Amino acid sequence: MPIRMTSQRQIILEELQKSKQHLTADELYVIVREKMPRISLATVYRNLEFLSKIGMIGKLEVGGRQKCFDSDVLGHHHVFCVQCHRVDNVHLDVKENYPSHDMVDGYIIIGRKLEFVGLCPRCQKKTKR
Amino acid sequence: MPIRMTSQRQIILEELQKSKQHLTADELYVIVREKMPRISLATVYRNLEFLSKIGMIGKLEVGGRQKCFDSDVLGHHHVFCVQCHRVDNVHLDVKENYPSHDMVDGYIIIGRKLEFVGLCPRCQKKTKR
């Protein structure tokens, strides 16, 4: 089954790669609509789901409400602001000393996710004053 | 401001502790309704939010749709099944060799969350056949 590359799929993928950070479905919707005004939000959702399923992009489901999608699938972690629910990338070299189990409690482990929880710069200022 | 302990708050807390695993709001709703049939789902949500805010229980926001709540606040990680979105506890001793930063990219780090992603036993069987 070859991947059918529609113009909307193309643009969604391009814009996501161009942005170099994770975006939610409707942030991407706003961006894509500039080039293709008649695209529907449902199509954005369907394509993000599809692209993440075939591994071309990463789906990111951290705390808070909306899922994010990310074209850079590898090698970074995330910080989540407890106050405003903002999510940022962390490029921090973490020595991973996990036991080399690929099986835990009956689960086949296919990945690990390290997530930092904290207070973002903006919310620090808000709290201080 | 003393904590006002209503009967519904009491039961919600008890049942969550009794169950010894994390539950979603409406799983707990079903359980609590057996003892208190007229309780409303909104009350369950409001109390879970409240109890987690004052630190008596833990709120867990991993991948997937629903938030989970957990009376055992400490010392375990979670596995998330990519297929059925089940979440389980992992009691696995992980040597944490993180750099001792408490500040990353402007964020004040207040916590870390390690989450495993995998395929649960049930879904492994489904996939095999």
Next chain:
DNA sequence: CTCCGTGCAAACGATTTGCACTATG
């Protein structure tokens, strides 16, 4: 007696789906 907490229903935000139509391979 004073508020905080409740039940109910309605509102909400994010995501999904049914359908008839379009366009890719």
Next chain:
DNA sequence: CATAGTGCAAATCGTTTGCACGGAG
């Protein structure tokens, strides 16, 4: 030309909120 993908609107799911009433302190 078959069938996967689209746009639209309506449906769904989890969660939150406004309001009038009830019970804890």
